[in-house]
Amino acid sequence: MGVAFVASFALWSGCYHFFVRPFKETDATEQDASLTVAEAKMHRVYDWLNCNPVFALKCRYYFQDVGGEDQGLLRGHPLACGENPAAVRFYEIGKEYLFLRVQRQYMIEYHLSNFLEPDYWTDIGSSGVARMMAPLLAHLVPVKTRLKSAYEQVDLAYRRGVGNEGYSSAPLIP
Numbered sequence: 199m200g201v202a203f204v205a206s207f208a209l210w211s212g213c214y215h216f217f218v219r220p221f222k223e224t225d226a227t228e229q230d231a232s233l234t235v236a237e238a239k240m241h242r243v244y245d246w247l248n249c250n251p252v253f254a255l256k257c258r259y260y261f262q263d264v265g266g267e268d269q270g271l272l273r274g275h276p277l278a279c280g281e282n283p284a285a286v287r288f289y290e291i292g293k294e295y296l297f298l299r300v301q302r303q304y305m306i307e308y309h310l311s312n313f314l315e316p317d318y319w320t321d322i323g324s325s326g327v328a329r330m331m332a333p334l335l336a337h338l339v340p341v342k343t344r345l346k347s348a349y350e351q352v353d354l355a356y357r358r359g360v361g362n363e364g365y366s367s368a369p370l371i372p
Contacts, residue, residue, distance in 0.1 A: 235276050243297045244289040248278040254288040262286065 214220065238245050248254055257278045261271050266284065280287045280297030287296055295303055311318045 239281075243280070243294045247276055248280070248287055248289045248297075250278070251288060254278040254286060258286040 235245055235247065246253075247257075261269060261275075261277065263269050266286075268284075277283060278286055278288065281299055281302070289297070311321070313319075
């Protein structure tokens with residue numbers, strides 16, 4: 199038992215040391231720093247201006263008035279915005295659609311999932327199960343319509359006055 203623990207700990211420590219390399223100091227590689235804010239917005243939904251919450255608040259409440267109009271304080275300074283340069287937006291994960299026109303919203307979904315993530319395989323599996331269950335569900339649709347008509351008959355009987363003493367009935371099926 200002790201030998202198995204020591205062997206597994208040695209294997210784990212070796213893998214951690216040689217593959218993860220926790221003690222190796224590496225500097226982050228810089229991206230192209232010559233890009234302007236407008237060029238960066240062509241490729242990304244977010245930039246420094248709309249990811250910084252303090253700057254986004256400053257743009258909304260200092261540079262603009264209550265109605266969202268420019269107060270003349272910008273003097274060429276960029277706003278924290280999406281494609282609409284007059285609307286101040288703060289970037290939040292999951293709210294990317296606020297930054298794009300409807301014609302460009304397909305760009306958000308592009309390469310959204312990664313096959314290494316468990317959600318990817320869950321989505322694939324659930325869509326496969328849905329395709330397999332589709333023929334069975336097609337046979338259940340007539341049963342659902344029969345139930346709907348039965349509920350409508352019960353609701354109609356209730357509206358006719360069976361047990362109705364001046365109260366209005368809400369439909370049982372919306």
